[in-house]
Amino acid sequence: MAPPLGDIAHLGHVQLFTPDLDASVAFFTDYLGLTVNGRDGDTVRLRTFDDYEHYSLVLTARERPGLGRLALRTSSEEALHRRVRAIEEAGGSGRWTEDEPGLGKLYVTTDPDGHEHALYWESEHYRAPDELKPALKNQPQAKPGRGVGVRRLDHVNFLAADVLANAEFQQRVLGARPTEQIRLDNGRIAARWLTYTHKSYDVVYTEDWTGSNGRLHHIAFATDTREDILRAADLAIDTGVFIETGPHKHAIQQTFFLYVYEPGGNRVELCNPLTRLMLAPDWPLITWTEAERAKGQAWGLHTIASFHTHGTPPADTDTDGVPRGNAAG
Template sequence: MPPRHDIAHLGHVELHTPRLEESVQFCLDFLGLREVGSTDHSVYLRAWDDYEHHTLTLTQHEKPGVARTYLRAAGDDALYRLVKQLEQSGLGRGWTDGEEGYGPTYLFADPDGHEFGVYYESEWFTPTVETVPSLKNQAEAYPTQGVGVRRLDHINFLGRGVQANRDFVRDTLGGMITEQIVLDSGEVAASWSTFTNKGYDVVYTKDALGLSGRLHHIAFATDSRADILRACDIALEQGVYIETGPHKHAIQQTFFLYVYEPGGNRIELCNAGARLVLAPDWKTIDWTEAERSKGQAWGLKTIESFHTYGTPPAE
């Protein structure tokens, strides 16, 4: 089923962190994000080529994890079509004021309990005098610190049941399922879906601990594989913990590096933009247990923590 395109793209994400100041510093020094605002308990940060006000909200909280994921609708009509479908699904939670830079936002949850917001009105980012880009077709000047990630790429949720969440993204939100892992039992263990022409925007992975509402990771896109290799050296110098990589995924063929930010959330740096899904009649790729047991594309075995660790951590 092709995307309905009522959702334009993944907008921004709010993460909880128990170490707000250190998490912010990680985003500035390692990722190369810029701070664009704050409240008493939250800080707004942005990647240099995201056109909206901010990319990431970090909020002080007892435990790490995802607080809310925001999706931008393709227009006012698309927004109200989505709201109608969400209300009919029974998962709608009602309207709220948007975060700074964003208009009225309709809140809802997926079947697993992850909270979302969908909006259309959006304040395009205006750079400061110091960050006006040399090239008028990018949102802000290229950063000179850290990795210099370009934009938010995707989010990967952990869930008790993948199939219900997968079907919700397809049937209610209008996404396209591009790839999935199907176990020998027939159970869907992971699903990759897109609203755009990228290979994926939203991923659901079965929570190995049987928990609901947790986060596996959020991912930021880099310009090239070379940026990810450079990120390894920056991580080494800054004491950033590398969980796995650099390497290449078999599924979606993404070149990757996974690190943990100080609050405990897993962050991926990825170079995924070269592979696009342009076919409107794309056939979902199914991966078997035997195929996944071979590890990543070049033979790297998936480490145990990749299957078991999520935020908030299990008690």
């Protein structure tokens, strides 16, 4: 039986690897409007203005782009240890570490595809310095006066060789709830969206057409309004940020979106899903067929080919060069 919803409180932060650390930092600060809140050698930590913890994003210099760690805060110390027991009782393994500033002990494990997850409870709340203090005391930091000004880290879309195995890890071990999925005509699950909370989704698994393990499709930041996404598109063309696709509206989850590449090569989504909440405790899993997905987005241009093929790090080999599924946002 799946554990009750709520042991995982929310996404804490995500780590990206980048071969061009300075350019990636400039992208996230100047274009998206994040604030640098710590540097340690080849690692820079940044935060969105509405994040109550110290950082939302960790950038680390590496030769190739890709995903490092997804950190998940639990709802209590007891919830943390329940999830650790569940991981180990399911045959998984992990290690305890204290390598993140502002956080207590983290239990580091991986999903079946090899994506690193870190679970933790203890966390210091951010206190803005005088120059970043907001006028409203219920907001951690003043809104930035630069770039898009994204509000928070919204979700992570993992590429996976086996979507169902990874989704079931999230459901049975971490307590996520599935909200939507794509089932191909042959019965295979090509993508599944899951939530830890009442948001419509926090993590997504999308089938990796190359058959590779441990790759990233994209990370996403939420904006206040759809107009922020339109402004982001204008800022992108003014500043040389590469737009892959959008603005459009997804049929799945109804997200209004823009996809861009940061200088290191990782795909970043700007999204506005803030009006959709899964409040029903018995929300039915919505299944989209292969024919329905072939219709494309809810509206907007046809899905660009790179959306189905680009992932980080780049795949060493394409096993057969033929797409085997339907990637999704």
